[in-house]
Amino acid sequence: MGRDGRLIERLIEKIKKTGVPIVAGLDPMLDYIPRQILEKAFGEYGETLEGAAEAVWQFNKGIVDAVYDLIPAVKPQIAMYEQFGIPGLEAYKRTVDYCREKDLVVIGDIKRGDIGSTSAAYAVGHLGRVQVGSQSFAPFDEDFATVNPYLGTDGVRPFVDVCKEYKKGLFILVKTSNPSSGEFQDRIVDGKPLYEWVGEKVDEWGREHMGSQYSYIGAVVGATYPEMGRRLRGLMPRTFFLVPGYGAQGARGADLADFFNEDGLGAIVNSSRGIIAAYKQAAYADLGEEGYAQASRRAVEDMAADIRQALENA
Amino acid sequence: MGRDGRLIERLIEKIKKTGVPIVAGLDPMLDYIPRQILEKAFGEYGETLEGAAEAVWQFNKGIVDAVYDLIPAVKPQIAMYEQFGIPGLEAYKRTVDYCREKDLVVIGDIKRGDIGSTSAAYAVGHLGRVQVGSQSFAPFDEDFATVNPYLGTDGVRPFVDVCKEYKKGLFILVKTSNPSSGEFQDRIVDGKPLYEWVGEKVDEWGREHMGSQYSYIGAVVGATYPEMGRRLRGLMPRTFFLVPGYGAQGARGADLADFFNEDGLGAIVNSSRGIIAAYKQAAYADLGEEGYAQASRRAVEDMAADIRQALENA
Numbered sequence: 192m193g194r195d196g197r198l199i200e201r202l203i204e205k206i207k208k209t210g211v212p213i214v215a216g217l218d219p220m221l222d223y224i225p226r227q228i229l230e231k232a233f234g235e236y237g238e239t240l241e242g243a244a245e246a247v248w249q250f251n252k253g254i255v256d257a258v259y260d261l262i263p264a265v266k267p268q269i270a271m272y273e274q275f276g277i278p279g280l281e282a283y284k285r286t287v288d289y290c291r292e293k294d295l296v297v298i299g300d301i302k303r304g305d306i307g308s309t310s311a312a313y314a315v316g317h318l319g320r321v322q323v324g325s326q327s328f329a330p331f332d333e334d335f336a337t338v339n340p341y342l343g344t345d346g347v348r349p350f351v352d353v354c355k356e357y358k359k360g361l362f363i364l365v366k367t368s369n370p371s372s373g374e375f376q377d378r379i380v381d382g383k384p385l386y387e388w389v390g391e392k393v394d395e396w397g398r399e400h401m402g403s404q405y406s407y408i409g410a411v412v413g414a415t416y417p418e419m420g421r422r423l424r425g426l427m428p429r430t431f432f433l434v435p436g437y438g439a440q441g442a443r444g445a446d447l448a449d450f451f452n453e454d455g456l457g458a459i460v461n462s463s464r465g466i467i468a469a470y471k472q473a474a475y476a477d478l479g480e481e482g483y484a485q486a487s488r489r490a491v492e493d494m495a496a497d498i499r500q501a502l503e504n505a
Numbered sequence: 506m507g508r509d510g511r512l513i514e515r516l517i518e519k520i521k522k523t524g525v526p527i528v529a530g531l532d533p534m535l536d537y538i539p540r541q542i543l544e545k546a547f548g549e550y551g552e553t554l555e556g557a558a559e560a561v562w563q564f565n566k567g568i569v570d571a572v573y574d575l576i577p578a579v580k581p582q583i584a585m586y587e588q589f590g591i592p593g594l595e596a597y598k599r600t601v602d603y604c605r606e607k608d609l610v611v612i613g614d615i616k617r618g619d620i621g622s623t624s625a626a627y628a629v630g631h632l633g634r635v636q637v638g639s640q641s642f643a644p645f646d647e648d649f650a651t652v653n654p655y656l657g658t659d660g661v662r663p664f665v666d667v668c669k670e671y672k673k674g675l676f677i678l679v680k681t682s683n684p685s686s687g688e689f690q691d692r693i694v695d696g697k698p699l700y701e702w703v704g705e706k707v708d709e710w711g712r713e714h715m716g717s718q719y720s721y722i723g724a725v726v727g728a729t730y731p732e733m734g735r736r737l738r739g740l741m742p743r744t745f746f747l748v749p750g751y752g753a754q755g756a757r758g759a760d761l762a763d764f765f766n767e768d769g770l771g772a773i774v775n776s777s778r779g780i781i782a783a784y785k786q787a788a789y790a791d792l793g794e795e796g797y798a799q800a801s802r803r804a805v806e807d808m809a810a811d812i813r814q815a816l817e818n819a
Contacts, residue, residue: 238638270623274630276644277595284591302619304653306683309584316588324552330590339618341655342681343688367656369620374657375703380692385699389689
C-alpha cells in the first residue's frame with residue numbers, strides 16, 4: 192500500500208508486518224549526541240544553531256538507518272528542534288522527509304491547538320496543504336500530529352477536517368504521562384474524571400472518521416497510568432492509543448497489556464530516550480559512542496521482546 | 506527603561522505612556538493582504554512559500570510602521586506563519602525582531618505546553634537562550650509567550666523558570682475566547698468551573714513571580730465571556746490578563762471594563778482582524794487597499810476610544 196491509502200491503515204499494516212507496536216521518539220538533546228557527531232557538525236558549522244541542527248540531523252539519520260526495518264513509526268518531538276530556531280526546524284523537516292522516504296509512519300509530536308481559524312492554519316501547515324495564489328504546498332507533511340484539546344471542539348475540528356481530506360490522522364491528548372497530569376485531567380466532573388470526558392469527545396469525533404477497524408482520530412494515553420489506560424481502553428474500543436512514558440519515564444511492558452485490544456492492536460508505545468540514547472545505558476555500553484545507532488537497534492529489539500511478553504502473558 | 510528590565514514592567518510602563526491597553530494581533534492571512542503587496546512578493550519569489558512569507562512580512566511591516574507609536578504591544582500568532590513552513594517561520598522571526606526594534610513588547614502567541622523536559626525546550630527556544638557547546642543563542646526571543654496548561658504544573662514550570670531568569674513573562678490559557686471553550690473549561694469541579702481552578706494555579710505560580718504590582722505570569726481570559734472575566738478579575742488581582750476576542754470575535758468595549766482593575770491596569774485587549782484587516786471594513790473603505798496601514802492606525806484609534814469610554818463609564 193502506498194501513501195495513497197489512509198495513514199491509520201498504513202500504521203496498522205506496518206504494526207502487523209513488523210510485529211512491533213513501537214514508535215521511536217526522535218527527541219534529540221545535544222547531550223544525547225555522541226562526541227564524534229558533535230565534533231564533525233561543529234567543525235563544519237561552528238558552535239551555532241546551524242551546527243546544533245546538523246548534529247541533530249546526523250544523529251537522527253544514524254538511528255533511523257539502524258532501526259527503520261524493525262519499527263512501524265517514529266515520533267519526532269518538534270520542541271527539541273524548535274529550541275534551535277529556524278535551523279532546528281529545518282532539521283525537523285529533514286527528519287520527517289527522511290523517515291517518510293524510509294517508509295516509516297511519521298507522528299509529528301506538535302501538541303498544537305488553538306481557536307478554530309488558528310487551528311486550521313496549524314492543520315494545513317502540518318498535515319495538509321496551504322494555498323499560495325494558484326499553487327499549494329505541504330509545508331511539514333507529517334502523517335499524524337498530536338493535538339491539545341483544552342479549547343474544545345472548535346479548536347480540534349479543523350485538524351479533523353484536514354485529516355479527512357488528506358487521509359492523515361491525529362492523536363489527541365487525553366491522559367498525559369507526566370507526574371502532574373492529574374492536576375487538571377483527573378479532576379472529577381459529574382462523577383468521572385475530566386480525561387474520561389475528553390476521551391468520550393475523542394471517541395465521538397472518531398466515530399465519524401473511521402478507517403476499517405480503527406478511527407484515524409486517536410488518543411494520547413500515558414503508559415505511566417495503567418489503570419486509567421485500561422479504563423479508557425474499555426470506553427474507546429475503536430480509538431488507537433499513542434502511549435508515551437515507557438522506559439525513561441518509568442513504565443515497563445507489564446504495565447502495557449491493558450492499553451491493547453484483544454486483537455493485539457489499538458496501541459503503539461513510544462520510547463524516546465530509551466531508544467535514541469540507549470548507548471548511555473549499562474546494557475549497551477559495550478557498543479560505545481561509535482555504536483550508538485546499533486545500541487538503538489538493540490534497545491528496540493529488547494523493548495519489542497518486553498512488550499511481546501507482556502501481551503502473551505495478558 | 507531598556508530591555509534590561511522585567512518585561513511586565515515595560516508592558517505596564519508602555520500602557521501608561523500610550524494610554525492604550527491594546528495589543529495588535531499580527532495574524533496575517535493571505536486574503537487580508539492587499540493586492541499590491543501580494544503581486545510584488547509573488548513577482549519576486551513566485552507563488553511559493555517564500556513568496557507568501559515575503560508578502561506576510563511586508564504587510565506586517567507596513568502595519569507596524571503605522572501603529573507602533575500608538576500601542577504598547579503586538580501579538581504575532583505563530584500558526585499563521587508556521588502554515589507557510591520554514592519561510593513562514595522566518596517571517597515570524599523577522600516580525601518579532603522588527604517589533605522589538607520599534608520598541609514594542611512582543612507577545613508570541615505560541616500556545617505551547619508539554620511534559621517538563623519538552624516544555625523546557627520550548628521555553629529556551631522562545632523566551633530564553635539555548636546552549637550549543639560553549640555558545641548560547643536566543644532563537645526566537647519573544648518577550649512573552651502564551652502557554653497551554655492542560656498538562657499541569659510540571660508542564661508550565663519550565664516556562665516560569667526561564668521567564669524568571671530572562672525577565673520575560675507568560676500568559677497562560679485560563680478561559681479562551683472561542684465558542685466551544687466551555688466544553689472542558691467550564692465543567693464544574695468541586696463546585697466551581699475548571700477555568701477557576703486553572704486560574705487559581707496561575708495565581709499561585711504568579712505569586713512567587715512578581716513585578717512591582719503585577720506578576721509576570723499572566724492569564725488569557727477571553728473578552729467574549731465578560732461575566733467570567735469579572736469573576737476571575739476578583740480572584741486574581743495581581744494577574745495581568747491578555748484578553749482576546751474583541752472585534753471580529755464579537756466583544757465590544759462595554760464588555761471589557763470588568764477585566765481591568767480600579768487602577769485602569771491589569772488587562773491588555775487584543776484585536777487581530779479588526780486592526781490588521783481594517784481596510785476591508787466599511788468604516789475605513791475610503792482609504793482603499795493602498796491605505797491599509799493607515800486604516801489599521803484609524804482602527805487602533807477607534808478601538809482605543811471605545812475602551813477608554815468603557816473604562817470611564819465603569
